[in-house]
Amino acid sequence: MTTSVEIKNLDLSFGSVEVLQNLNLDIGQGEFLVLLGSSGCGKSTLLNCIAGLLDVTAGQIHINGTNVTWAEPSERGIGMVFQSYALYPQMTVEGNLTFGLRNAKMPKDKIAKRVKRAAEILQIEPLLKRKPAALSGGQRQRVAIGRALVRDVDVFLFDEPLSNLDAKLRADLRVEIKRLHHSLGNTMIYVTHDQVEAMTLADRIAIMKGGEIIQLATPHEIYNRPVNKYVADFIGSPSMNFLQGDIQANYFNVGDLRIPLSGYDYVNDMPPEGAAIIGIRPEHVVTDELAANAPFQIEVEIDLVEPTGSDTLIDVVVAGHHFRARMDGQARVALGDKLTIGIDPSKASLFDQSSELRL
């Protein structure tokens, strides 16, 4: 896989505030990379740096092997889609699509061809003569994607493109973006704070916090082997259960409970000892007959029931802590019911108590 976008030792500061510090990132040709993080983590800033809309303080940005650190945004071979669509209100849809091409002094017949193709791909042909004000949110975002599409660029940048849409439309357009990526094969860099978008779209996810990338891996890896407690907590909904205790002789002790850790895949070959945190995802907790076969079982009383239709979430108490578990949506449970839950430690995550890094 050849490199499409390469970021080397990137620094960005606003006055004395350092937003990005010594950031390195290689993005492969045709890769779908998602920058994920809570607000203020620097993910949009990084995207703006790649687009050339912010001047970097130090470091370099290469796109397709060319150093574009100081190039104009329009000369970088990028197209960008914004959260607020940013359509030019006084121009028609066609005017919006062709604005960049007209600026580049492209011949008219070529422009017409490009617009036709983009409009076909995005199914916005009937809208071409309308003004943005006469479009719905989903249509507007389609036009915004089209504006990047007509420029025939190598790299697409998305800055939270679906955040202004309602839940249903967001899910629909998410699928369309994924299809678009499959059919075009462009490199796409996508900023979001929505973990579902990140998990469903990404080839790789870069989780950012405080201007640094703390984990860069496939969605599968990030979900199953988070590098630290922050990532573990951030990814997954409902979020992971954490219990504090200590590891002794391949057992995790919390209160009176002794959870066997055989089958857990440690980062180091030597199993560690001492104070630690165990993280267990609610969906990895098993009940009923499955619980009987689990390496660790415990009888609990149901404290709270949250039915969501497809799943039912239950709140129980384990070793004096609230603990959430996911059950099948058809399960008939009520407050105060007693049941046995099973935990498979090979699916759990262990973190060091003080550094919070994965063990």
Added chain:
Amino acid sequence: MADNQLAAAISGPKAVLQGPQGPKPRKSLSRRNIMLYGTLLVVTIYYAIPLYVMIVTSLKGMPEVRMGNIFAPPLEITFEPWVKAWAEACTGLNCSGLSGYFWNSVRITIPSVILSIAIASVNGYALANWKFKGADVFFTILIFGAFIPYQVMLYPLVIMLREIGLYGSLSGLVLVHSVFGMPILTLLFRNYFTSLPEELFKAARVDGAGFWGVYFRVLMPMSLPIFTVAMILQVTGIWNDFLFGVVYTAPDAYPMTVALNNIVNTTQGVKEYNVNMAATILTALVPLTIYFVSGKLFVRGIAAGAVKG
């Protein structure tokens, strides 16, 4: 029909109730409304009476004016004072009325308005979207200019204009008006452009539009309200200006306001109140028309541009 339904609704439990229930709230003469409209009426009269007196007086002949009934409508309507004010009234030795000075004012106002808005809008755009080093300091200094009393700068400007050879000419006055309009107009435009979504500017940059491309093709077409506000401010401000007009121009190039003053303050002969009134209304006609024509746009633009700092 309605009575029947109401009767049915009241009489039987089987009847279906339709529409809003209960007595409709009364809107007419409540104590609150009397206070409200009463106050508005008093204020309206307060502002309308001087205008009424002016119009009525300007339509009377001198004998009727001398009778002293300033609120009485004219017994015999005459347009003579208007004609005289426009074409014959004397300002000092020159007796050609206001007409020549009207055109002076037009020749001062139009270029000043265009020049000041053109420069200030680009200023505001640059300050809002192309943050250069020291932009904030520059902006602060510019705004500070709005608070310096004009009197401080009167004499230095006379010398400056004399040195560049524009003293006493219309172009000199145009230059002065453009410069003095700069702080407030730049503030107006900067705030308006700052309130537009930043992503629009970014999108245009990605689409390859440069400094002027973004300005002319993206931002300017969206900025009609603020351009209207700036135009109204400048037209009325410059048209009504007296001080700069009297200081920086020679008698031939006096704007209409200065000529009006000269007509009204002529001390020899009879005070022709009707001609004075007509001349005053003529002078005020341009700003008045502007307000009536574009009042709505003005309010909208002010609300859009002035709120955010």
